[in-house]
Amino acid sequence: MPRKICVVITARPSYSRIRTALEAIRAHPDLELQLVIAASALLDRYGNAINVIESEGFKVDRKVYMIVEGENLVTSAKSTGFGLAELSTVFDDLRPDAVITIADRFETIATAIAAAYMNIPLVHIQGGEVTGSIDEKVRHAVTKLADVHLVSSDHAATRVISMGERPESVFVTGCPSIDLAREAREAEPRDIDALLKQYGGVGADVDVSNGYIVVMQHPVTTEFGLAQKHVLETLTAVREGQFPTLWFWPNVDAGSDQTSKSIRAFREHHAMRNVHFYKNMKPLDFLSLLINSRGIVGNSSVAIRECAYLGVPAVNIGSRQSGRDRGRNVIDVDYDHAAIREAITTNFERTDRHSDLLYGDGTAGEQIADVLAKAELTIEKRLTY
Amino acid sequence: MPRKICVVITARPSYSRIRTALEAIRAHPDLELQLVIAASALLDRYGNAINVIESEGFKVDRKVYMIVEGENLVTSAKSTGFGLAELSTVFDDLRPDAVITIADRFETIATAIAAAYMNIPLVHIQGGEVTGSIDEKVRHAVTKLADVHLVSSDHAATRVISMGERPESVFVTGCPSIDLAREAREAEPRDIDALLKQYGGVGADVDVSNGYIVVMQHPVTTEFGLAQKHVLETLTAVREGQFPTLWFWPNVDAGSDQTSKSIRAFREHHAMRNVHFYKNMKPLDFLSLLINSRGIVGNSSVAIRECAYLGVPAVNIGSRQSGRDRGRNVIDVDYDHAAIREAITTNFERTDRHSDLLYGDGTAGEQIADVLAKAELTIEKRLTY
Amino acid sequence: MPRKICVVITARPSYSRIRTALEAIRAHPDLELQLVIAASALLDRYGNAINVIESEGFKVDRKVYMIVEGENLVTSAKSTGFGLAELSTVFDDLRPDAVITIADRFETIATAIAAAYMNIPLVHIQGGEVTGSIDEKVRHAVTKLADVHLVSSDHAATRVISMGERPESVFVTGCPSIDLAREAREAEPRDIDALLKQYGGVGADVDVSNGYIVVMQHPVTTEFGLAQKHVLETLTAVREGQFPTLWFWPNVDAGSDQTSKSIRAFREHHAMRNVHFYKNMKPLDFLSLLINSRGIVGNSSVAIRECAYLGVPAVNIGSRQSGRDRGRNVIDVDYDHAAIREAITTNFERTDRHSDLLYGDGTAGEQIADVLAKAELTIEKRLTY
Amino acid sequence: MPRKICVVITARPSYSRIRTALEAIRAHPDLELQLVIAASALLDRYGNAINVIESEGFKVDRKVYMIVEGENLVTSAKSTGFGLAELSTVFDDLRPDAVITIADRFETIATAIAAAYMNIPLVHIQGGEVTGSIDEKVRHAVTKLADVHLVSSDHAATRVISMGERPESVFVTGCPSIDLAREAREAEPRDIDALLKQYGGVGADVDVSNGYIVVMQHPVTTEFGLAQKHVLETLTAVREGQFPTLWFWPNVDAGSDQTSKSIRAFREHHAMRNVHFYKNMKPLDFLSLLINSRGIVGNSSVAIRECAYLGVPAVNIGSRQSGRDRGRNVIDVDYDHAAIREAITTNFERTDRHSDLLYGDGTAGEQIADVLAKAELTIEKRLTY
Secondary structure, three states: OOEEEEEEEOOHHHHHHHHHHHHHHHHOOOEEEEEEEEHHHHOHHHOOHHHHHHHOOOOOOEEEOOOEOOOOHHHHHHHHHHHHHHHHHHHHHHOOOEEEEEOOOOOHHHHHHHHHHOOOOEEEEOOOOOOOHHHHHHHHHHHHHOOEEEEOOHHHHHHHHHOOOOHHHEEEOOOHHHHHHHHHHHOOOOOHHHHHHHHOOEEOOOOOOOOOEEEEOOOOHHHOOOHHHHHHHHHHHHHHHOOOEEEEOOOOOOOHHHHHHHHHHHHHHOOOOOEEEEOOOOHHHHHHHHHHOOEEEEOOHHHHOHHHHHOOOEEEEOOOOOOOOOOOOEEEEOOOHHHHHHHHHHHOOOOOOOOOOOOOOOOHHHHHHHHHHHOOOOOOOOOOO | OOEEEEEEEOOHHHHHHHHHHHHHHHHOOOEEEEEEEEHHHHOHHHOOHHHHHHHOOOOOOEEEOOOEOOOOHHHHHHHHHHHHHHHHHHHHHHOOOEEEEEOOOOOHHHHHHHHHHOOOOEEEEOOOOOOOHHHHHHHHHHHHHOOEEEEOOHHHHHHHHHOOOOHHHEEEOOOHHHHHHHHHHHOOOOOHHHHHHOOOOEEOOOOOOOOOEEEEOOOOHHHOOOHHHHHHHHHHHHHHHOOOEEEEOOOOOOOHHHHHHHHHHHHHHOOOOOEEEEOOOOHHHHHHHHHHOOEEEEOOHHHHOHHHHHOOOEEEEOOOOOOOOOOOOEEEEOOOHHHHHHHHHHHOOOOOOOOOOOOOOOOHHHHHHHHHHHOOOOOOOOOOO | OOEEEEEEEOOHHHHHHHHHHHHHHHHOOOEEEEEEEEHHHHOHHHOOHHHHHHHOOOOOOEEEOOOEOOOOHHHHHHHHHHHHHHHHHHHHHHOOOEEEEEOOOOOHHHHHHHHHHOOOOEEEEOOOOOOOHHHHHHHHHHHHHOOEEEEOOHHHHHHHHHOOOOHHHEEEOOOHHHHHHHHHHHOOOOOHHHHHHOOOOEEOOOOOOOOOEEEEOOOOHHHOOOHHHHHHHHHHHHHHHOOOEEEEOOOOOOOHHHHHHHHHHHHHHOOOOOEEEEOOOOHHHHHHHHHHOOEEEEOOHHHHOHHHHHOOOEEEEOOOOOOOOOOOOEEEEOOOHHHHHHHHHHHOOOOOOOOOOOOOOOOHHHHHHHHHHHOOOOOOOOOOO | OOEEEEEEEOOHHHHHHHHHHHHHHHHOOOEEEEEEEEHHHHOHHHOOHHHHHHHOOOOOOEEEOOOEOOOOHHHHHHHHHHHHHHHHHHHHHHOOOEEEEEOOOOOHHHHHHHHHHOOOOEEEEOOOOOOOHHHHHHHHHHHHHOOEEEEOOHHHHHHHHHOOOOHHHEEEOOOHHHHHHHHHHHOOOOOHHHHHHOOOOEEOOOOOOOOOEEEEOOOOHHHOOOHHHHHHHHHHHHHHHOOOEEEEOOOOOOOHHHHHHHHHHHHHHOOOOOEEEEOOOOHHHHHHHHHHOOEEEEOOHHHHOHHHHHOOOEEEEOOOOOOOOOOOOEEEEOOOHHHHHHHHHHHOOOOOOOOOOOOOOOOHHHHHHHHHHHOOOOOOOOOOO
């Protein structure tokens, strides 16, 4: 009997990070894929990831509405609690042989606890990294709840083992998001104008024929209350620089409402003739957009990870990605519109693009499926010291 | 302004473990105590800890009913989820400067997550220990969510630091349960007959004048389904040995219903002329009972910790306490009625009692209050490697 | 395509009340049965109805753990809330064409709201009755949420219509519990001794050869806090009268813990040589037991309904059944041990047994399936005045 | 001791409906006000009612985040469930002598159940009305859970009594929203331009000097899926008619996301030079706006109730208000842009304004406080037939 592998996806970006692994699991003769879509991945205003997922041919086994509205710290905790309560019913129903949880978003600990408490082996993807903010706590707490660790880099593996996990339970597979980056790079060249038209979005008609930049900026949860100020710096930089800009709305998170609101307010008060706003894109479309862009601005992990592999220049703002290994593509700046603008101008002039394999070589999906088919699945563990 | 310290107590044994710290916090001029009673600490059939707590003069600020009935793995997860959702409201209301979570019971991760997600500094008591079962995962996950670590032993401190916590955030205070043990030892001798009469209980009238044993056996969560079998071995050993026995019902936990049911079934089918059953006792009464007993049998941590300090002989059964440092008082045996009976006979004959200070010297409560008043309270942390 | 009919069963007695309807739905060519087992119907200490249900050949589609422990008024509300949250997921998953909710237990309003809010036609069984207590509020609130009403008696139909429901949506089918009573009466005579042996239970060996009585007493939710006192009167009456007695534990409810505790305490302090205690029985076994008994004592609706049809003498205590139509079999008494004892003695001497068809003629199950197959299923309704 | 009256407000419009009663309760020597703000009344994107409430001098005792995001039928049920679970804790904490629930929004049944199950007398404001949609079921179910009924009109009183409620428990106080309308009418004339500037909003600069119309359109829950189509008709009518328009966003509800999205999409594709959009306004400001307008369009109850008293012309679209008594100010039309446009033109030309006292005379707040101070507060009730 194939092993039943239950993957819980809670957000649009998590889907991109796992998609090639989903395909590899589905294709593997010794594995059976169970797919649970939860949290903001079900919500329209965060890009309706479930539509993308279904349109790409995946069958969704269960949906878990769990986000309590408010987008503050209280509702982050509440959402996680209700998600935990529901996911336990889901796992009781689906009876998987292993559960996969992805990375470190606040709500992912619900998946981890439900699996751990129900004695289902827990597989964690993307442990062992170092960033800032609450993600840091979530990520390592999930590591301590997990039984198998599929990490992106050697550095991450070392950290997971240092935390007391058994070396035999740690596998460096690279990050599946890099697989997509490889796919995007190896694909036929795209007509960017046509691609953008598919998505609609709101804002100015931006002429991308002479290059454009991509912006993606999320609130930082431990700096709650500052989201508004932070995004204003970026908005100002982009407006003053008059860069042709494609801007993506933030993930659901404590603070994202502030960010969205600031953007909306800014739009009402300033003519933004150089910016078009998008909610979501299919992963490959988004990667093609990056490949063809002059660079990415903000604090998304895409700038650090996929863009390292792709060699796309990045201006990384603030503390959200601090601690992550960087490729040659990144310039770090503070929340300061002048500095942001300056960094865009400088870094995005570069014409040389170097591929850095820090987060994988583009075969993570298959490696993950292989580990899932063969690894010992046990729920017993102890500190190694 | 004094720092507001919010302590969440979720079970009867956790109260014993923290009581002297509660008193020291309440008495400290720079601290203000906020007390939340939750989970099985509110429930009659697990000893109604809240009554004990109030009768000992503590004011309860909030009550959180969170245990979903079923006592299986699904309901453990659900209970934790609902507890998390409620505790976030409680913290939003009480606005503490720090939250204290105790040890490693399954539901305690709800306290930890609620505090961490709400950017409230989290203090963890009794991290860094090694046992078996799901507690192991919970304990270390809570360590990764916590900002300040108050541990029982040097060994525990080393482990917490090895997991990547900053050494400055780790304090060896000893375990407050040892403070109580010291209090009990230093108190006037007690009339055990009179003490027992206060508590009623059910079962045979046991003559304790020639010595007696105490039994306390909990289900082991990762061995779910075996609880029934495990407790039968102990029941058989106790019945065959005809030891005058005071038996305490187990905590609420996946499996505890099985344990309770087995005990009830056994009672219906066998005359247990040597056993009286109790639900709960005030901590000091219980410790006096231990001091005056010939020894303790089962898998309670009391046998390993308090009894190490007190030098009370213990027969520890099965895997629940494996990995914990042991004093000279402990003999370990498997789930086997003959072995249990034999170990009771052998170990409880001993008349020499050695105090081992493995888990503290009896001043933990005051040390904890001191740390809480002075330690830096921050929510920012990263792996130290 | 057959209509998918989703039945939610939340307690042992509800199962008895609906069983013949379940069979008729399952057998009907135009209907498909979906079965959800929830609340105390999943719990061991309330008779583990799910085991009975599965052993009688029904396939359970979903299980919903929802009872928050505490058995007080707060946890009744909480349990209902969590049940509502989970049932909405269940209905979203199963997509029934109609949902059936049974009678008036506190948690059943969760079923009613989930269906109503999700625009699924709601069928209510046993509306329009009058009792006391919170059940009264629940029952009529569910009527106002329901689209189709399947009632037990003409009297009930009149009341439902008076409340503003359309007469075309009200059907007098009788109560399916009477179908079982008919089955039991028409079955082969049973060997009561053998029947009882199957169930174990606890307490004295009761000699039933010269007749016996059955006791079933539930707490009354609006008289919360008095449950203990109330059950003591009955215990005393039974003990003083020394009637050979088969006593059944109460349902989960605010107060049931008090009731159970009182019974346990009474047992510890008084030799109850004439009472054996049972948790649960298969419905037909229980009805055979009633048919062969000298009468039933307490405040169960069985005494009023099934026993009216069967003509089994009943002593009904207190306010719980007030307002319900009574057959010739019932004597009402107050919470008073002398009065209870006297009523038992008087009423149970009677040898004439009259069948009163107040609650149906024993064909309710089939009538219900017929209505479900043919009735208009709509969610739009308004007051008729 | 004054009676503690706990009022639960779950939405912006509910606050307007209750404000004068809040003031009267607070001012009454025999009453003490407890205020709980919950659901969409806490949320920024539904007008952040809590800010208005606090800015108007009320102290908020508890906040209950309960809206699960998704704005579909599943999440309406879930939100209600989680709200019920939390409100029970709140009532356990605040221990009110009576709880007030307002009208018939889906989440208000959570307040009603929590109070009823906890044996707290429940006071329902605005029962006995007839509309369409799920509100109809909610409203009457709450009536059956409530102990005291404070209704707006004689017609409503008759209906409540017909449903089996005791006449002594029904009081015709009028609707407190009419009190505000009276206040607004009796206030000094306002400078509408200055008033509007305070609120910002988004969209075109609308010249209101020659008259303007107000639009407020909510989704109809039983017509889920059509919200998008319905609002388009109104948008089209308003655009074609080029009426100077002040448009208010809808309440949180299944479908409101669709409505908001449609509006946003329409705005992106059509220049709306005659429409400005607002989120929320202080009740008196909003009423002044209505008094000075040429009329109101949509399906808000304000058009039916307050505007009857004020004599402000209204074009009421679709089924949402069907069944409500109408004053001379209303014209009803279907979802049809031509009909809507035509009705606006015709009805808003009228210069005669008649005050109809269908929903009260403007003293409801004081009458309500009086009843609360004097009425018998009991939780026992039965059908009167």
